[in-house]
Amino acid sequence: MIVKIIKKLGMLSATLSLAIVLGCWFSDLNSLYYTGAASFTESNSSFYAVFLYNRETRIMMDPIKSSNVESIMMNSEQIRKFLSQSSTSYIARFSFNKGLNKTLGSLNQGIYVLVFNSSDKNQVVNFQLVQKGVEYDLIILSIVLFIFGVSLIVLSSIMFRKLFTGGR
Amino acid sequence: MNKHFRTGFERFLTLLFREIKDLGRFPYFESILFILIFQTISKTGVHFEIWRSLEESNLTQFTSINYFQYLNGQISGLYLIIALSSSILSYLSISYRRDIGFMKTEFSFPISRIVIYLAKFLGHFLILFLLVFTSVSLSSCIRNFDPAFVPLNELILYLFMVFTEAFSTVFLVTSITVFLSFLVKKPILPLVISFLLLYVFQMISFQLRNSILLLPFSLGSFEERFFMATMQGTFSLFVFEPLLPSILFSLVAFFFGYYFVVRRMQIP
Numbered sequence: 001m002i003v004k005i006i007k008k009l010g011m012l013s014a015t016l017s018l019a020i021v022l023g024c025w026f027s028d029l030n031s032l033y034y035t036g037a038a039s040f041t042e043s044n045s046s047f048y049a050v051f052l053y054n055r056e057t058r059i060m061m062d063p064i065k066s067s068n069v070e071s072i073m074m075n076s077e078q079i080r081k082f083l084s085q086s087s088t089s090y091i092a093r094f095s096f097n098k099g100l101n102k103t104l105g106s107l108n109q110g111i112y113v114l115v116f117n118s119s120d121k122n123q124v125v126n127f128q129l130v131q132k133g134v135e136y137d138l139i140i141l142s143i144v145l146f147i148f149g150v151s152l153i154v155l156s157s158i159m160f161r162k163l164f165t166g167g168r
Numbered sequence: 169m170n171k172h173f174r175t176g177f178e179r180f181l182t183l184l185f186r187e188i189k190d191l192g193r194f195p196y197f198e199s200i201l202f203i204l205i206f207q208t209i210s211k212t213g214v215h216f217e218i219w220r221s222l223e224e225s226n227l228t229q230f231t232s233i234n235y236f237q238y239l240n241g242q243i244s245g246l247y248l249i250i251a252l253s254s255s256i257l258s259y260l261s262i263s264y265r266r267d268i269g270f271m272k273t274e275f276s277f278p279i280s281r282i283v284i285y286l287a288k289f290l291g292h293f294l295i296l297f298l299l300v301f302t303s304v305s306l307s308s309c310i311r312n313f314d315p316a317f318v319p320l321n322e323l324i325l326y327l328f329m330v331f332t333e334a335f336s337t338v339f340l341v342t343s344i345t346v347f348l349s350f351l352v353k354k355p356i357l358p359l360v361i362s363f364l365l366l367y368v369f370q371m372i373s374f375q376l377r378n379s380i381l382l383l384p385f386s387l388g389s390f391e392e393r394f395f396m397a398t399m400q401g402t403f404s405l406f407v408f409e410p411l412l413p414s415i416l417f418s419l420v421a422f423f424f425g426y427y428f429v430v431r432r433m434q435i436p
Contacts, residue, residue, distance in 0.1 A: 019205035020205065022210075023210040034216050048216065049219055050217075051234050079222060110313075
């Protein structure tokens with residue numbers, strides 16, 4: 001009975017790993033685009049929240065005027081820290097007065113907030129976040145699951161041989 | 169009396185476990201799980217919000233909407249896969265056994281037909297429900313996972329929504345496929361007929377979506393009401409109203425199946 005349960009668990013985790021890899025591959029064939037425009041008519045700061053995946057991320061910003069704009073990008077942990085301790089930490093900080101194109105690399109999956117700050121009320125910043133490439137965290141998860149599943153299947157076959165055939 | 173009840177219940181449990189064991193074996197269980205996980209995990213949401221200020225409530229609300237957007241339309245998108253899986257499972261559980269002559273042996277045991285019908289129905293239902301619920305909830309957890317921010321309240325609430333949707337969809341599909349498998353004597357015909365019928369059911373529900381709410385298109389209306397109730401914090405039975413016609417339909421199919429197996433079915 002235990003041997004059968006171990007074998008079943010192994011098969012299930014191997015199946016899960018293959019399904020996750022294939023699903024990720026299909027979803028990673030398309031890039032994700034998040035487009036917005038930050039304006040400062042109501043206040044000096046504007047906030048944009050977005051859920052990003054663990055993929056290569058590129059940010060492009062284009063202010064309509066040449067006045068100075070500052071921008072920071074925070075993850076959910078840094079937002080929590082800011083709300084509880086008022087200490088500002090960020091993963092990226094930009095200061096610009098003309099077009100900007102930066103690659104942020106592979107980010108951790110989660111909620112991110114883009115904060116824009118400008119003293120010019122007529123300023124508007126058009127921006128775009130692009131995510132492309134493979135989600136490495138899910139690939140690693142599926143490799144671990146696959147190794148775990150195959151080990152369980154091998155273990156169950158060894159146990160079966162030892163228990164029922166006396167090791168022959 | 170108690171002794172009879174206990175032995176009857178024990179027989180039911182034995183039959184149920186045998187059904188679950190038979191339907192959960194390799195490769196059927198793993199293949200359906202593979203297709204469902206692949207289908208659900210390949211969906212990625214694009215969610216974007218403008219905030220007036222940085223606040224804790226904004227963060228919680230954003231996560232809530234993010235979860236909802238991911239789960240929105242997942243079960244209705246899986247409807248045809250669920251229908252096909254159910255047809256295959258009922259073929260394996262009923263039609264195939266009738267074809268190889270094992271059903272005759274099953275019905276010759278000193279077990280009442282009610283017990284056999286209920287064990288077959290429940291075994292089929294539990295396996296399919298487990299597969300659908302596990303795949304959707306697992307994919308939603310993987311896809312929306314943020315290591316620094318996991319709001320359990322939202323997660324449990326939306327998993328309850330998935331639970332209700334999976335329950336109603338699988339109940340409808342199972343009751344129709346099991347009934348047809350008992351009704352039609354030819355081995356492969358129930359598989360084809362039940363899948364076609366469920367496909368037509370989907371088209372009918374699309375055509376009648378403005379007058380009567382039927383599955384799978386009523387799931388959209390249910391999700392909308394559930395989301396509004398979550399945001400306002402006021403839950404009532406009104407939320408579950410879109411699922412009621414389909415549950416009623418499923419109950420009718422279930423009792424038709426029950427009546428046919430217990431009173432009308434002849435085993436040559």
